[in-house]
Amino acid sequence: MATDQIARIRTYRYTMILMALAVVATIAAVRVITGADRISSPGTLRAAIIAACPILLAGIGGLWAERAGIVNIGLEGQMLLGTWGAAFFAYHHGPYVGLLGAAGMGLLGGLLHAVATVSFGVDHIISGVAINIISLGAIGFLAKSFFEDLEGGGPRNLSGYETLPNITVPGVSDAALSVAERNIFVVSDVAGAVAALTTRVSLLTVLVVVLVVGTAWLLWRTAFGLRLRSCGENPQAAETLGVDVYRYKYVAVMVSGAFAGLGGAYLTMVASSSFTVGQTGGRGYIGLAAMIFGNWRPSGVVAGSLMFGYTDGISLLPNNGPLVRSLLLLIAIFLLAYAVVKYRSTERVTAGVIAAIAVLLLVWFATTDAVPSAFTGMTPYVITLFVLAVAGARLRMPAADGKPYRRGGAG
Amino acid sequence: MTSIEVELRGIGKRFPGVIANHDVDLHIAPGSVHALIGENGAGKSTLMKILYGVQSADDGTISVDGREVTFDSPTDAIEAGIGMVFQHFMLADNLSVLENIVLGAEKRHGIGDRARAEIEKISGRFGFGLSPDVLVEKLGVADRQRVEILKVLYRGAQLIILDEPTAVLVPQEVDALFANLRELVADGCSVLFISHKLDEVLQIADRITVMRRGTTVGTADPATATKRELAELMVGSELPSPDTSESTVTDQVVLELAGVTVRGDGGRAVLSDVSLAVHRGEVVGIAGVEGNGQSELVEVVMGLQRCSAGTITLSGEDITDLSTRQVRDRGVGFVPEDRHRHGLVLDYPLWENRILGHQTSAPSVRGPFINARGARADAQRIVEEFDVRTPGIDTTARALSGGNQQKFIVGREMSGDPILLIASHPTRGVDVGAQAAIWDHIRAARRQGLGVLLVSADLDELIGLSDRLEVVLRGRLTARFDPGEVTASDLGAAMTGGADA
C-alpha cells in the first residue's frame, strides 16, 4: 500500500513535469507563431514576478489563517498597515527595520482579527471587513500625523527612504539574457525565465521565495504545522489531543497579518519606493482570490499569484494589444486540450462548452490585430475568472474554515 | 504493559441550571473491561470528559494508582495514561491516518517514518489493518473507530475510554471490536466502555456501573445480572420492546422501485438494479452495514439523488425525476439520518422548524405566505402528542436534547397524513423512553395505512418493527427475511455477506 502510494506520487510528479514542459512548449510555439516576442521576454516575466509577489505574500498570509480555520478577509487592511509600517520604519531606521515594521504592523492587524474572531467568536468576514475599514482610516491618520513634516513626506505619502538592494547573479544573468534575446524556440523562453529570476532581483523577492518554501515546510512537514492545520480541519479533535487551539489560531492569524504586512512592504519598497495612502489597490483581496484559486496549497497560491502577476504585468505594457491577442491563441489552445481531456472522461457537455469557447477565442484571435486597451486592462480579472470557471470545481477548503470554535465543546 | 487503577470519588459537575454529575463514585480495576450504562443525559459523557480533562469537575477527586491527580487538560490525562474515544469521532477527514494519530503526540516518534513504523506495528499487533497514509475521509466507520483506538494506544494509554463505540457498528464489527478490546486487556490495558445496549455490555464487561440522573446508582456483575435488572437500574422501569403485534399489510403498493441504479462519483454504481415495493400499512426494513447503499436508497427515493437507470413510482405515479419538494408534496414524510444536518435548523425555534420540509402545505403556509399562527399551533400539537420535552415552541431546536429533537422530527414528518414515511435511523442515539415513544407512533400510523421504508443499524429495531426485511450489500438487495423468524446473527451474517441467502 505504501509503495503503491509512493508509486502514485511518482507518476503524479512525472505527469506534472511533462505538463509543465508541454505548457512551456506551447507558449514558445505561440510566441513564434504570433511574433509576440514579449510574451516570455525577461522584462515581461520580471514585471510579472514583481506584480505577483505582493499578491503571493497576501495569499500565503491567507493560507496561514485559513489553514488554522480563520477566514482572513482583513488581508487588505493588514497589507495597508504594512505599507505604512514599511515606510515609517524604513525612513527612520533603514530598510531592514522597515521590513520588520511592516510585518509588525500587519501582525497587529492580525492580532485584532484574532481577538475578534478567536476570543470573541465574531463572524470572520465581519471582523475582516471592519479591519479593512479601520486600517484605511488608521494609515491615513498615521500618515497625516507622522509623515506631514518629514522631508519627502506629505499627509498622504512618503518617499526618500532607503529601500532594499537588488541582486543580480553574475554570469548567469547575462548569459540567460543573451539567449533570451535570440528567440530560439523553447530555449529562449526558458532563458527568459532564468534571466528574470537572476537579474536585479530584490532581496525581498528572495525572501518571499524563502518564506513560501518555509511556509510549505513548516505547515506540512513539522509537528507545529500539523497542529496548526488540525485547527482548521477539526479543532475539537485537536483539543482532545491536547492542542491549545486558541494559541495556534492566534499564532496563525498573526503570522497571516505579518505576511500581508510584508506584502505591503513589497509595494512600498520593491514594487515602488514610495508610500501612498491606499496604494494596495485591492491586492489583498486578489491575494485571497489567489489562495482560493490555489486550493489552499502553497504551490497553488504561487501559481495563482503568478498567473495574476503575469496578466497584470502584461496589461501595463505599452502596445499590449497584439500581446493580449496572442494570449487569446494561447488560452484557446489550452482550452482545446482541456476539452479533449474532458471528452475522454465522458463529460461530453462540458467538453463541448469548453471547445466552443475556445473556438470563439480563436475567431477573435483571427479577426483582430490587437485587443483594445479597455480590454487589455481587464485581462487579469477576466483570465482569473476564466481559469476558475474552467478548472475551479475541484477546490477544497479546510473543513472547519470560517466556523466558530469554542473551547470545551469537544465530545 | 502495566495497567493503571483509576478511582473517581464524589465527582460533581454542574452546568448552568443542570446538575450533570453529583456524588459519582467509580472504581476501575486494572486489566478489566468496565462498562458504564445509563439513559440519555444520565451524565456518562460528562463524567468521561472530566476523567479525560476536557472539563473540570466542581467537586470530587480522581486518583490514579492511589495518587490523587488533577487534570486541567487532556494533555494531563494522556500523561497519566488515559485515552478517550469520543461518542462523536474526533477525526480530521482531510488528514491522513498517520496525521490524525500523531497529532498532539509528535514528541513520541516525530511525524515521519518513525511514527509510520510505530503505527504499522501497533496496527499489526491488534489486527487493525490500517495503512497510515490513507486519508481518513476514505475510511468507513469501523476503520475510523480503529483509528481512534490507535490514537489512544499510540500515546501509550493504559486506560481506554470508549463512549458509545458500538452505536454505529453492525454486529460483526462489534464482535471484531470486542476481540480487539480483549486483546488490549490481555495486553494489560483497562477499558471503560459506555453503551446503551445491554446485551453487549453483558457480553464484554467484567464489571458494570449504572448511572441515573447524574449519579452512580449501583454496580452489577455481568456474570449474574440480567438485562431486566440492568434496565430497571437504569430507568427504574422495564425496557420496552419494539414487537409488532398484528400485521396490517395490505396489497396496495405505495412505493415501488424497479431496477434502480445510482452511480456515485467516478461512475461506480453505489446502488445497482434495486427493485422493491412498500405496501400500505407495511414497514419494510432495510438492513445493511453502513456504506452499502442504504443512504443512496433513501436519497434516490427522496429525489436528493438521481438514478441512472430504473424507475420509482409512488401510488402509481412515476416520481423518478421529481424534485425533493415534489416528492414531499405527494405525501412522503422523511426522517433523515442526521438530524442536526438534515432534520433541523438548530438555531430556529421549534415552530419555524415545524415549517421545514412542509413549506408547501397547510397549516404552515397559506399560498405563497408563511402562516405563522398555523405553524405555531401545529408545533404545539406535535410537542404535546409526541411528548417533546421543551419549555415551549419558541425554544430553539439546539437547546433540546437529541431524543427530544428526534421526537419532534418524527412528529413533524408524520403530520399531514403522509402515505409513505422514509425513516433513516429514527431512534439513533435516543434514550429508551423516547425510542419506545417513536416506535409507538410509527406503529400507530402503520395501522392507519402508512407505508414505511425503515433504514436502521439497530437490528432489534429492524426486527421488531418491520413486516419484511431486505438486506442491502454492496448496492444490491441480496437477501429478504421474515422478521418473525430471523435472528440478529442471521441478519448480521447476511449483511456482511457471510451467509448465502
Next chain:
Amino acid sequence: MNQSSMLALSAFAAAIGFRMGLFNIGVEGQYIVAACAAGFFGGAGLVPGPLNILATLVVAVVAGGLYASIAGILKVTRGVSEVISAIMLNYIALTMAGYLVQRYGVESGLTFTTTPLPPSSQPLGFGVIAGAPDVWALTVVALAVGAGYWFLLSRTRFGFDLRVAGESPTAALASGVSVPRMVLISMALSGAIAGLVWMPAYFGSVQKFGIPENFQAGLGFTGLAVALLGRNRVVGIFFGAVLFAFLAAQSNGLQREGIAKEVVDITQGIVVLAVVVAYEVVRRRQAKAESERVARELATEREAVV
C-alpha cells in the same frame, strides 16, 4: 438622509446574500454596471416623461441582476466561490463602465458622461427641513425595498426557503429546497437591489453617469459593512445606514474643528467591530440562559413526574 437611502439599499443587497449564506462582495460592481446602464438608458430618454424614471429603474434592476447572475451561475455550475468571482467582476465592471462612457458618452468638461436626463424625467426632491438640502424623491425606494425585504424574508415561503438555505444548506436540501436554484435567485435578487443603489442620486441630483466625477463609488463596500452592522435586519440596516451616513457627513465639520477626517473611517470600523462583539457576547449569554431555562423547566417537570 440621501446617503442613508443609498447605503441602506446597498446593505439590503448585501443582506439578501448574507441571509442565503452568500457573501456578495460584488454589490460594488453590480451597482456600477446598473448605474452605467441606467445612465445610458435614462439619458437617451426613449420613454417619455416620468415613465422614463420607471423604465430606467427597471433597466438598472435588470442590469444589476444579470451582472450578479454571472457570479451565481459560476458558483452553481462551476463551483467557483462567489467571493473571488465577484472581486474579479468588480474590477471588470469599473473598467467596462469607464470604457463604455468614454466610447459612447458625451463630453462634459474634461470627462465623459452619459447624456443627462431629459428635464421631464427629473423627480427632484422635497424639502423636509427648511434650509437643508432637499431629500431626493427616490429615497422612498429604499423604504420600499426595506419593507419588501422584511416581508419577503419573514412572511413568504420563498423567504423561508432562502433563509433555511442560508442557515443550513443540508437541511434545506432535505426539506425540498433546491439550493443551487436558491443561490441563483438570491444572487440575482441581490444584484437587482444593488442595481437600485445609485438611483436616488442619479435622479436626485447627478442626472448623468461618468466615472469618477459623476458617480459615487464605494457604496457597495460600505453597504456590506452596514448590513453586517445591522445584523441583516431591516431596522438594524436602516439604523446602520443612518449612522454611517451621519458619520460620513461629519467629515467636513470635523475638518473645520481640526480633526482629521480619517477619524471617521476609524470610527466606522470600530463601531462595526464593537457592535458585533457586543452582539456576540449578548448572544452567548442568551443561548446559555435559554438552555439553562430549558434544563430548569425540564428538571422541575421531571421532579413532578417522579
Next chain:
Amino acid sequence: ADDDEDTSAAEEVTCEPTQIEGDPRVALAYDVGGRGDQSFNDSAYAGLDQAVQEFGVEFAEGEASDNEDEAAREERLRGFAEDGFNTIIGVGFAYSESVNAVAPDYPDVAFAIIDGFDPDEDVNCNVAYLGFAENEGSFLVGAAAALQSETGQLGFVGGVNNALIQKFEAGFVAGAEAADPDVTVESTYIEQSDPKGFGDPAGGKAAADGLYASGADIVFHAAGGSGSGVFDAAVEAGQKAIGVDSDQFLTAGDAQKPTIITSMLKRVDTATYGFISSVVEGEPASSYTVFTLADDGVGYSTSGGFLTPETIAALEDYKAQIIAGDITVPEAP
C-alpha cells in the same frame, strides 16, 4: 473643444464683477489627497501661500475624502460660505457640479474652480473657471525629450485613460514628433478608468519598466501619485523621466532627482494666486480662463540643469510659435 463653445455661450451674458464684502477671506477646498500631495493640491496651496504672504489674507482649507458624494462637496463649500469666506476655490474638476449648485446661493462670494467647467446653461457670474492648456506644456517637454533622447524612443505613462490625461499624451507626442519626426513614442495607462491609477506607485513603476525595457530612454508621466514609481523605474533602468504638474525635481528624493530632466508645469499656483489677487483688486475674475504658454500658465522646468542650452533654445522657439499660433497643439491623440 467643448470648452470653447461653453465660453462663447458664457460671453453672451454680460456679468457684473462680483462684489464681495469686506476683506478677502480665502477658502481652499482640495481634491482627494489634500495639501501635501506633492502635486496638484500642493501647487494650489503654493499660490495661496504666495497670496497670504503678499496680501496677508485670512484663509481656511478643507479636503475631500475618497468616494465622497456630491453632497459632501457642496456641504464643504457651503460651510465655508456660511463661515464668512468670500473667496472660495475648488481645487479640481470634481468641484464643477458642486460649485454650480452652491454659487447661485451666494452671489456675493467669488468662486473659482481649477480645471472646472460649468455643467449647465445657466451662467454663473460669480464663478471663475481656471483651465490649462496641458497639451501645450506637454508639447514642449515632448520636444525636449525628443531632442535629448539617445535611443529615439520615448514613453508616456498615464494614470487613468481619460480625456484629460489623453490631452497630456497628445501634446507630448506632437511635441516629440515636431522635434524629431523619426522618434517613436509608446504610451501606456495604469488603469483604464479606476481612479486608483493615480495612487499606485507600483503600477507606475511596472508600466515605466515596460517602456524602458522596450528601449525608451525618457518617459513622461501624467499619473499623479503613481509618478514616483515611474521615477523609481528610471533610477533602476539608469534612464530619464519627466515630471508633471509641479517641478518634481524639487520634491523628489535624492535618488530620483538625477532622473528628472524636466517637468511639465501646470501652474495651478499661478492660477490660484492670480484669482486671489483679482479678488484683492476688487475685480474678481469670472467665466473661463485658460492658462496657456502665453501667460506662463503651463511650461517646463529647467531645475537640475539637464536640459542643454540648445534644447532650451529650441523649446523657447517652439513656445513662441505656439503663442503666435503658428503651431496648433492637438488635444486628443
